[in-house]
Amino acid sequence: xxxxxxxxxxxxxxxxxxxxxxxxxxxxxxxxxxxxxxxxxxxxxxxxxxxxxxxxxxxxxxxxxxxxxxxxxxxxxxxxxxxxxxxxxxxxxxxxxxxxxxxxxxxxxxxxxxxxxxxxxxxxxxxxxxxxxxxxxxxxxxxxxxxxxxxxxxxxxxxxxxxxxxxxxxxxxxxxxxxxxxxxxxxxxxxxxxxxxxxxxxxxxxxxxxxxxxxxxxxxxxxxxxxxxxxxxxxxxxxxxxxxxxxxxxxxxxxxxxxxxxxxxxxxxxxxxxxxxxxxxxxxxxxxxxxxxxxxxxxxxxxxxxxxxxxxxxxxxxxxxxxxxxxxxxxxxxxxxxxxxxxxxxxxxxxxxxxxxxxxxxxxxxxxxxxxxxxxxxxxxxxxxxxxxxxxxxxxxxxxxxxxxxxxxxxxxxxxxxxxxxxxxxxx
Ligand code: GLU
Numbered sequence: 001x002x003x004x005x006x007x008x009x010x011x012x013x014x015x016x017x018x019x020x021x022x023x024x025x026x027x028x029x030x031x032x033x034x035x036x037x038x039x040x041x042x043x044x045x046x047x048x049x050x051x052x053x054x055x056x057x058x059x060x061x062x063x064x065x066x067x068x069x070x071x072x073x074x075x076x077x078x079x080x081x082x083x084x085x086x087x088x089x090x091x092x093x094x095x096x097x098x099x100x101x102x103x104x105x106x107x108x109x110x111x112x113x114x115x116x117x118x119x120x121x122x123x124x125x126x127x128x129x130x131x132x133x134x135x136x137x138x139x140x141x142x143x144x145x146x147x148x149x150x151x152x153x154x155x156x157x158x159x160x161x162x163x164x165x166x167x168x169x170x171x172x173x174x175x176x177x178x179x180x181x182x183x184x185x186x187x188x189x190x191x192x193x194x195x196x197x198x199x200x201x202x203x204x205x206x207x208x209x210x211x212x213x214x215x216x217x218x219x220x221x222x223x224x225x226x227x228x229x230x231x232x233x234x235x236x237x238x239x240x241x242x243x244x245x246x247x248x249x250x251x252x253x254x255x256x257x258x259x260x261x262x263x264x265x266x267x268x269x270x271x272x273x274x275x276x277x278x279x280x281x282x283x284x285x286x287x288x289x290x291x292x293x294x295x296x297x298x299x300x301x302x303x304x305x306x307x308x309x310x311x312x313x314x315x316x317x318x319x320x321x322x323x324x325x326x327x328x329x330x331x332x333x334x335x336x337x338x339x340x341x342x343x344x345x346x347x348x349x350x351x352x353x354x355x356x357x358x359x360x361x362x363x364x365x366x367x368x369x370x371x372x373x374x375x376x377x378x379x380x381x382x383x384x385x386x387x388x389x390x391x392x393x394x395x396x397x398x399x400x401x402x403x404x405x406x407x408x409x410x411x412x413x414x415x416x417x418x419x420x421x422x423x424x425x426x427x428x
Contacts, residue, residue, distance in 0.1 A: 013327040015093050018403045026404070032411055032420055039089055041065040045135045047113070049128050052121050059128065063111040063136050065145055066092035069413035072143050073109030074099055074351060076150025076179075077132065077161075080300075083112035087301070091150075094322050095351070097406035098344045102383045104355040109145050111136070117152050129157045130164040137168045142175035142362070148354050149179040151300065154225070155191070159184050175361035178354035187357035189372035190350075195229035196373065197349015198320050199237065200380040201341055202294065205316070205398075208388065212238070217292040219243035219314070221284055222299030223250070223266055226320050226347070230296060235259035239294075243279075245287045246272045247299070252290065253279025289313060297324035304329045312338065319343040334397050342399035344406065345387055352379045 016037075023033050043063045048056050062085055065073040075095035088110050096108025113132060117125055139145060149158055158179045165176050174185030182188070189196070203213060216239050220227045223246040231241050241259045243252040250272045251257065257278050265275050273281055288295065288308060295314030297303050301323040304312060309329040316339045319325065323343060325333070333340060353376055360366050367375075390401035414420045 014323060014325060014330050014399075015090055015097075017327045017330075018399060019407070021400065022404055022407055026407075028407075028411075029420070032414070032422075035067070035414055035420065036407060036410065039064045039066040039092055040068060041139075042085065042089065043136065043139060044085060047128070047131050047135055049124065049131060051124055059113050059115045061111070061113040061132055061135065062088040063139060063145070063147075064088045064092040064109060065139070066108040066110075067096040067410060068107035068145075069410055069417060069419070070100060070107055071105035072107065072141075073145035074106035074148070074354065075108055075110040076148040077111035077113070077153055078150035079113050079115050079117045079128075079152040079157075081114060081116040082300075083114040088112045091322055094344055096410060097403065098348045098351055100406040100409040101344050101387070101402050102348045102352050102379055103409075104352060104379075106146070106351070106355065109147075110150070111147055112150075125157070126160050129153075129160045133161045133164040134168065137165060140165070140176060142173055142358070146175070146354075146358060147177050148351070151224075153179075155179055155181045155186060158186075175358050178357040179350075180357070185357070185361050187353055187360055187372055188367065188369035189376065190353045190357055191225065192229035192233070193353035193372075193376060194226045194320070194347050194350035195233055196376060197352060197380045198226075198230055198296075198318055198346045199233045200349070200377060201346050201384050202234075202316070202318050203237070204381060204384040204388075205339070205341055214238045215240050216294060217242045217254075218294045218296060219252075219287050219290045219292045220296040220298055221245050221250075221287050221303065222297065222321060223272055224299070226350075227296070227298035228263060228266055230298060230320060231259055232263055242292060243282065243287050243290055244272055245282065245284050247284075249273035249281060249283050250287055251275055251279040252282045252287065294318055297321045300324070302326050304333075309333060315339065316341065319346045322347065330399070340397065340399060342397075342402050345383060345398065345402050348383065349376055349380060352376055 045061050047059045047061050050056055092108050092110035099106040159181045162177050180186035218239050218241050220231055223244050235241050240256040242254055244250050248271050262275055262278055289311040291313040294316045296318045298320035303324050305326040306328045309332045318341045387402045390405050415422050
């Protein structure tokens with residue numbers, strides 16, 4: 001993952017700014033806006049952890065349960081040194097929108113621990129993962145709040161978390177968490193589902209401008225699970241991957257990188273800036289400013305901001321990270337005609353397959369990889385088409401359209417629960 005860039009703009013100011021615009025255009029009431037503007041519940045627990053050397057360290061942790069009008073709270077848990085309450089809150093809000101936009105029956109939540117997992121031993125990491133679940137066990141559940149992986153958490157960690165939950169509750173409850181290893185009730189295809197979903201959104205967008213992926217140039221920032229699987233899928237579909245980077249930097253080759261080889265190297269632990277045989281060594285900043293058709297920020301928030309926004313030359317930005325653009329950058333790029341395929345649409349494939357995993361756990365009937373991918377294709381194409389239809393005018397942004405649709409559905413559920421009374425069909 002790329003390091004979080006120090007930047008003064010508030011994380012996911014974009015969410016607030018978009019909500020403000022929708023509120024004005026759709027005449028949302030103060031009550032509707034205050035339901036959308038704040039989480040239902042925020043929990044903060046400082047977790048004491050016994051380290052291998054016998055000392056005890058305290059790790060701040062969070063779970064924000066944003067909205068559950070459409071179903072149980074849903075969203076990942078991230079382990080990152082820059083985790084903060086406000087960040088988790090905004091990411092939980094994005095989850096509520098994402099689940100609503102894709103039409104899956106979940107609300108939104110997010111969790112995090114302020115920790116650099118690279119500084120922990122494997123045993124410490126396992127103890128921390130279990131401790132997190134012990135602390136939050138009464139707040140989560142298959143019909144309450146369903147965590148999943150996020151930045152720096154993976155199926156192995158999720159397996160420990162499930163085990164801890166089941167020990168505490170004394171029952172088998174695989175549907176309490178998604179992104180599990182296959183042997184513990186994980187779903188086929190979940191590991192690369194975020195990437196496959198993003199690739200489908202990009203393909204559908206390119207169709208609207210009469211292009212297919214053939215030789216379309218792509219630069220990917222972030223080569224973790226999401227970025228690396230996206231590179232593989234796009235390469236298999238005929239796109240030309242010209243640059244990739246991880247947190248230490250990357251490589252650029254205008255003729256196209258040998259994607260299969262670099263994936264083998266990355267997946268066997270080699271750092272990308274050491275893979276210079278593939279092209280010219282570049283920094284993360286240089287990658288973002290390359291003259292490519294498609295730029296994919298696939299690491300962390302706010303990497304495109306007021307400092308570098310004027311130097312962005314890509315025609316399309318596929319937001320595989322959550323919140324990679326600041327408000328200022330988003331507005332600047334929109335004015336400049338850069339097409340932004342927003343996070344709540346582009347990276348929603350992960351939570352869609354998390355939903356499939358939950359359905360399989362509850363029914364006890366497991367699907368093949370082909371079935372999972374065919375269903376994912378259906379959900380992603382549908383979400384893209386609905387967003388495209390809502391966009392109506394050429395000039396409108398995909399982000400605004402996606403927000404309008406997502407907000408409308410959340411407010412519909414709030415109305416059906418009797419929590420709000422809609423006036424004049426506002427927001428409908
Ligand atoms: N962490 C992923 C996201 O931000 C997946 C969440 C989930 O599957 O619940 O969308």
